[in-house]
Amino acid sequence: MxxxxxxxxxxxxxxxxxxxxxxxxxxxxxxxRPRNVTGLDYYYYPWIGSYYNGSAVFTISDLKPRDKRIESEIEEEGELELCGQLQNITYTWSYPAILAITKIEPEDKRPENTNPIDVSLFTSYSNFTKYFSDYMDSGSMQDWDMPFIFESIEMSRYSYSATREKPDFNLTVAEDTGNGLPFRVIGGSELENNPLGGLQMNMSTCSGTEGWWGVGPISLGDDLDDISGVTNPTVQLTFDDSSASFSIQSWVVANTLGEEDEETIKVSARLTMEFLGRIDAARSDVLNKGTPVIWTPSMGFGNNSLSLDxxxxxxxxxxxxxxxxxxxxxxxxxxxxx
Structure with missing residues (x-):
């Protein structure tokens, strides 16, 4: 028998x-995924999961002057004030973006990653097309083309492994979602150093013209005597097999990059990033219903009529x-x- x-x-x-x-x-x-799909850029799409095309909209608001002077200097010289160009300003800019919601690595590879999913956001100056005609795999060019990257955990790739074991952001999927309703995910970072990357923007200055600003995330471990209300960065995510929305909130410091603009002081501000996108069915695997979040692998197996392969x-x-x-x-x- x-x-x-x-x-x-x-x-x-x-x-x-x-x-x-x-x-x-x-x-x-x-x-x-199997590395056998002709035309698939494996820098952006190497992992099993769902991918969404959309725009990442950044908003700077609630600007306040950063004053690093000692108390006696403040009493003698007076408190700093924002110039008229920066008072009550809300500045918004955007980039084309890809949101990747993907399967985590096996437990024996990343035992300290207890998140149910990995989340990555890639932005692009060129709408992800500038180098594609010359480079099948854009891994050698992406650093030049991406103004901002978000990763809930440092992502491993085919060519190299991650160096950090713990997630930068801890994520939780709501248990009552995913079964006929979009999945809802919340998360935050409790690391001593804010894991978000810096970025640049072209915003008004006190000299009356627009100029380039450097924007850097604030960590709770920084010297924050002159800033009140700072909290750790947080994220929110909603997704299903057709669309996704993703948001990040953090506190940042910003200063002009041009040495010629000495009139504009360094400021603190609230940074919000909001992504809205539609599923890229040609490059996504089949998202199953219900929790936990699971995909049926299709990219590289030719079993989904919507897939690229x-x-x-x-x-x-x-x-x-x-x-x-x-x-x-x-x-x-x-x-x-x-």
Whole structure:
């Protein structure tokens, strides 16, 4: 009976062995896709998950002067005030963006990542097209083209592993979501140093013209005697198989980058980033319903008519290594005969 059971299980076993076989490095228990899809930029889309195209809108508001003088100097010279150009200002700018909501790495790879999902946001000066005609994999060019990147945890890639084990942001999925309703995720960072990256903007200055400003996140461990109400950065995410919204809130400091503008003082401000996007069905895997958040891998397997690799990718992803399967068959036949 045991030999008969082995014969019955054989087709399923061979099918499992066939998946991803053309990509010899593909591991079904991992979070990477098979590297067999022609035309897929694996810098942005290497992980199993959902990808959304949209815009990242940044807003600076609640500007206040930063005053680093000692108390005696303030009493003698008076308190700093914002110039008229910066009073009650709200400044907004945006970039094209890709939001990636993806499967986490296996527990044995990142045991300290207890988040249910990984979240990444990539922005672009060129709408992700400037270098694509010359570079199939934009990994060598992305640093020049991305003004802002968000990662809930330092992401590992095919070519290199992450150096930090713990997440930058702790994420929680609401249990009553995902089953016919969009998934809702909240999170925040409790690290001593604010993990958000800096960025630049072109905003009004006190000299009466616009100028480039450098914007850097504020950490609770910084010297904050002159700033009140600062909190750790927080994130909110809502997504399903058609759309996603993602927001970040943080406190920042900003100063002009031009040495010629000595009239404009350094300021603190509230920074908000809001992303709205639609699913990129051609580059996303199938998002299942209900919690926990799980995907049925489709990119690289040709089993989804909406995928970039449908039909043409199926033979590549599920290509059968004939010699490998014959060796399996031989071993099983020997076992049956014995």
């Amino acid at each position: 045991r030999r008969a059971a082995t014969l019955l299980q054989l087709p399923l076993f061979l099918a499992a062995q066939a998946l991803g076989r053309e990509d010899i490095n593909y591991k079904p228990d991992g979070n990477y 449908y039909e043409s990718g199926a033979p590549a992803a599920a290509g059968v290594n004939i010699r490998h399967i014959w060796s399996i068959l031989g071993a099983i036949l020997v076992y049956i005969i014995i």
